[in-house]
Amino acid sequence: MFRSGFVAIVGRPNVGKSTLLNQLIGEKIAITSPVAQTTRHRIKGVVTREKGQVIFLDTPGFSKPLDSLGTLLTQEGMAALSEADVVVVVVEADEEPGKGDYWVMAQAIQSKKPTILVLNKADSLKSKNGPSIPGQKAAYLNLFQSIDSQAEPETILAISAKTGKHVPNLLDSILRLLPEGPAYYPEDALTDQRLREISAEMIREKILHRTLEELPHSVAVAIETFEEKDTSTHIRATLFVDQDSQKGILIGKNGQMIKTIGSDARQDIETLLGHAVYLELTVKVKKNWRKDPRFLKSLGLAPASN
Numbered sequence: 413m414f415r416s417g418f419v420a421i422v423g424r425p426n427v428g429k430s431t432l433l434n435q436l437i438g439e440k441i442a443i444t445s446p447v448a449q450t451t452r453h454r455i456k457g458v459v460t461r462e463k464g465q466v467i468f469l470d471t472p473g474f475s476k477p478l479d480s481l482g483t484l485l486t487q488e489g490m491a492a493l494s495e496a497d498v499v500v501v502v503v504e505a506d507e508e509p510g511k512g513d514y515w516v517m518a519q520a521i522q523s524k525k526p527t528i529l530v531l532n533k534a535d536s537l538k539s540k541n542g543p544s545i546p547g548q549k550a551a552y553l554n555l556f557q558s559i560d561s562q563a564e565p566e567t568i569l570a571i572s573a574k575t576g577k578h579v580p581n582l583l584d585s586i587l588r589l590l591p592e593g594p595a596y597y598p599e600d601a602l603t604d605q606r607l608r609e610i611s612a613e614m615i616r617e618k619i620l621h622r623t624l625e626e627l628p629h630s631v632a633v634a635i636e637t638f639e640e641k642d643t644s645t646h647i648r649a650t651l652f653v654d655q656d657s658q659k660g661i662l663i664g665k666n667g668q669m670i671k672t673i674g675s676d677a678r679q680d681i682e683t684l685l686g687h688a689v690y691l692e693l694t695v696k697v698k699k700n701w702r703k704d705p706r707f708l709k710s711l712g713l714a715p716a717s718n
């Protein structure tokens with residue numbers, strides 16, 4: 413029997429959802445960073461095995477919305493829950509259960525979909541005096557059942573999205589829960605994102621990595637041109653920041669920061685496209701872009717529609 417369906421990966425920001433998606437797919441299609449709210453769109457990743465096809469929906473971390481962007485991010489998570497056949501709630505094995513996890517679990521329980529509880533980052537649990545895996549599993553299960561004593565996750569798994577440990581077990585558990593169905597995507601499909609969208613995301617990832625403290629969420633990336641030639645691709649992108657002072661940070665002394673970001677991003681995009689990339693970056697100020705629904709829409713960050 414061939415099984416197929418949609419699986420929403422949800423959790424608070426920074427728990428490792430996108431890292432998990434990449435590990436499941438076996439390629440980097442989603443950007444990751446230590447900064448919360450890295451993911452801004454729902455991203456589909458497709459895994460096809462002999463037993464079935466799973467379409468994963470990576471979502472922005474659920475958090476209390478503070479502006480239009482924050483509201484959009486939470487809506488993306490809710491929309492993914494409503495589309496899903498199975499829900500994977502990701503929490504951090506090396507952290508105590510908290511309010512954010514409670515909120516995400518409550519949304520999953522409310523969806524009434526079969527739910528798998530995944531304790532990620534099990535690799536960073538230090539064995540000696542800190543919490544143990546069984547202890548953490550019990551603590552998170554407790555939190556889950558404090559919301560609804562009748563509710564129960566189908567499975568609880570401790571994994572490492574980073575190293576891949578126990579990720580195949582997760583995939584097996586998911587496949588068992590999916591209904592019989594056809595392959596919705598070709599066998600070799602990995603994602604529904606276009607290359608220009610992934611490229612924009614890779615530029616954003618490098619900005620997050622290089623300007624961690626200074627520019628957490630102030631940058632939006634717009635691809636102006638994306639010209640694929642025989643042996644190379646030419647990309648021009650505009651980086652929008654919120655304030656004049658951020659423009660300086662992003663450009664850096666003698667243009668060093670923007671040069672480094674460009675060179676990091678170019679390498680990743682070359683790996684993605686398999687040939688040479690010419691990348692030209694321009695920085696512009698667009699005040700309060702995160703509160704501007706029309707601008708968000710122009711970036712493809714429109715409210716989720718089904």
Ligand SMILES: Nc1nc2c(ncn2[C@@H]2O[C@H](COP(=O)(O)OP(=O)(O)OP(=O)(O)O)[C@@H](O)[C@H]2O)c(=O)[nH]1
Nearest residue numbers: 426427428429430431444445449450451473573574
């Ligand atoms: N040690 C360890 N670190 C991990 C693991 N998975 C993810 N991380 C790290 O956790 C941070 C956040 O990872 P992301 O995959 O971006 O997290 P996310 O849940 O997608 O975050 P948002 O998109 O902001 O909601 C990154 O620095 C990852 O390298 C893991 O299994 N072990």
Ligand SMILES: [Mg+2]
Nearest residue numbers: 429430450451
């Ligand atoms: Mg993410």
